[in-house]
Amino acid sequence: MPSVMLKKNAEGKLVFYVPKKDLEEVAETVEFDTPEKWGGEVLLSDGSKYYFEPIDGQPDFPVTLRAKRIDSGE
Amino acid sequence: MAALTKEETEALIQEVLEIYPEQARKDRAKHLAVNDQSLEKSNKCITSNRKSQPGVMTIRGCAYAGSKGVVWGPIKDMIHISHGPVGCGQYSRAGRRNYYVGTTGINTFGTMNFTSDFTEKDIVFGGDKKLAKIMNEIEELFPLNKGISIQSECPIGLIGDDIEAVAKKANKEIGKPVVPVRCEGFRGVSQSLGHHIANDAIRDWVLENRDGDESFPTTPYDVAVIGDYNIGGDAWASRTLLEEMGLRVVAQWSGDGTIAEMEKTPKVKLNLIHCYRSMNYIARHMEEKYKIPWIEYNFFGPTKIAESLRKIAALFDETIQAGAEKVIAKYQAEYDAVIAKYKPRLQGKRVMLYVGGLRPRHVIGAYEDLGMEVVGTGYEFGHNDDYDRTIKEMGNATLIYDDVTGYEFEEFVKRVQPDLIGSGIKEKYIFQKMGIPFRQMHSWDYSGPYHGYDGFAIFARDMDMTLNNPCWKQVKVPWKTDDTSKVAVAAGA
Numbered sequence: 001m002p003s004v005m006l007k008k009n010a011e012g013k014l015v016f017y018v019p020k021k022d023l024e025e026v027a028e029t030v031e032f033d034t035p036e037k038w039g040g041e042v043l044l045s046d047g048s049k050y051y052f053e054p055i056d057g058q059p060d061f062p063v064t065l066r067a068k069r070i071d072s073g074e
Numbered sequence: 075m076a077a078l079t080k081e082e083t084e085a086l087i088q089e090v091l092e093i094y095p096e097q098a099r100k101d102r103a104k105h106l107a108v109n110d111q112s113l114e115k116s117n118k119c120i121t122s123n124r125k126s127q128p129g130v131m132t133i134r135g136c137a138y139a140g141s142k143g144v145v146w147g148p149i150k151d152m153i154h155i156s157h158g159p160v161g162c163g164q165y166s167r168a169g170r171r172n173y174y175v176g177t178t179g180i181n182t183f184g185t186m187n188f189t190s191d192f193t194e195k196d197i198v199f200g201g202d203k204k205l206a207k208i209m210n211e212i213e214e215l216f217p218l219n220k221g222i223s224i225q226s227e228c229p230i231g232l233i234g235d236d237i238e239a240v241a242k243k244a245n246k247e248i249g250k251p252v253v254p255v256r257c258e259g260f261r262g263v264s265q266s267l268g269h270h271i272a273n274d275a276i277r278d279w280v281l282e283n284r285d286g287d288e289s290f291p292t293t294p295y296d297v298a299v300i301g302d303y304n305i306g307g308d309a310w311a312s313r314t315l316l317e318e319m320g321l322r323v324v325a326q327w328s329g330d331g332t333i334a335e336m337e338k339t340p341k342v343k344l345n346l347i348h349c350y351r352s353m354n355y356i357a358r359h360m361e362e363k364y365k366i367p368w369i370e371y372n373f374f375g376p377t378k379i380a381e382s383l384r385k386i387a388a389l390f391d392e393t394i395q396a397g398a399e400k401v402i403a404k405y406q407a408e409y410d411a412v413i414a415k416y417k418p419r420l421q422g423k424r425v426m427l428y429v430g431g432l433r434p435r436h437v438i439g440a441y442e443d444l445g446m447e448v449v450g451t452g453y454e455f456g457h458n459d460d461y462d463r464t465i466k467e468m469g470n471a472t473l474i475y476d477d478v479t480g481y482e483f484e485e486f487v488k489r490v491q492p493d494l495i496g497s498g499i500k501e502k503y504i505f506q507k508m509g510i511p512f513r514q515m516h517s518w519d520y521s522g523p524y525h526g527y528d529g530f531a532i533f534a535r536d537m538d539m540t541l542n543n544p545c546w547k548q549v550k551v552p553w554k555t556d557d558t559s560k561v562a563v564a565a566g567a
Contacts, residue, residue: 005358005362007361007362019355019358022123022457022458022459023458024462045114046115062358062361062362062365063362064362
């Protein structure tokens, strides 16, 4: 359950940062990404997958959230 | 000597690894790589931020060095107590040349050493009482100090002193910020964790001090310079450029910085990060908590300076953008003259670097502006994200080495035969005795500043002065002597 710092980059894409692992990665897809609901599975550009408990509405980026690691992509 | 090809470089790494026992060889192999610009991520080719192997020569420091020496030490109007035995503070005192304005011992304390001077008694019975006592003494002797930080040395963590409680009590008594920092030297694998711990201490004990206080008048052009330690005056050379383009520099972290500046930083509009490795943590925190965006910039060499000034200006309105162009145009004649003078003398020379956490990639542009080529680079304590940023800066088939050992570095140098090496004081005399020009790139070899346009002129002069010094012709090293002495060496062996 790593703490993940999430922010939007200049292109509006989600940037994923895990301080403990120095992992800085752009998110390819987010399962739920609408004004009403946000979260679910997030696929990073290195192929790894993380899961965020879906929440109502968009989080106020930048924000730190707990994620579950599903797939390391290796 | 011609540049090595990818295969040759790979063979060189294998050859150097040969001497290690199997276990060490396996581990060290992960830290050495041939640069491949097509890679997006460094973790495919290099491992970093791991514990050094026992038995090898490493030049890393400790968490205390990262916190007291790098992040906290330069904050000039605070007194930083090296809490523990006397040596850690005394032997690192003033060595980093973080310049500042002020009267030392009266209102600034940068080059002084304050220590609780632990003895056996303090280890056995605990040092909390002593700490409380010396803070009162400090208040009495140096009443113009603006705060105290307690920089823990190893024994503090080992004996379990409660410095936080002492700090809270002292804070109430003296009414100034008292910051306990848990930067015991044994934490982490290098000074890098010390930077992180120091950043966290600033976050927890300093940054919130002026939350809700709107008395500080702000402008839309407020920025903070973060991760510039004013080595030889670096931050001043950077600050003038930012101010000339119309920005207002509210805080300098932490070279020539004050605690008041740090407390005001949450009010700025943009954080400018020079040393990413040591202060990205606090920038990320401010981004989340105060919604202050941050960008990395690079003030080494005119190409990178212009690039950075434009990148910074793009985040502001047209007056700043015009200001940036004006600054670049204003200094053009100056830096063109520097390049015209030194480029012919330095053109085509090859450099190997091995520095801390930022310069291995940041100074590449400055060398390239002088027509030089960086053929090998590496970080003492860089992380993966540093190497991610390095891959694109370095040429293909160049050497990248993480936490390089004394033996590896010497072997690489013998083979690659660079014209100049930039690294630390512990490497300096070894390579000079090998007949290779050397610049100490941690504190600019007692020179500087190297940042900004003013700094570039000094950088170019220093590189020329070192590289083209006639003394190198006088140095006779075993593998460069004439035939007769070769015979003598062989006979002697």
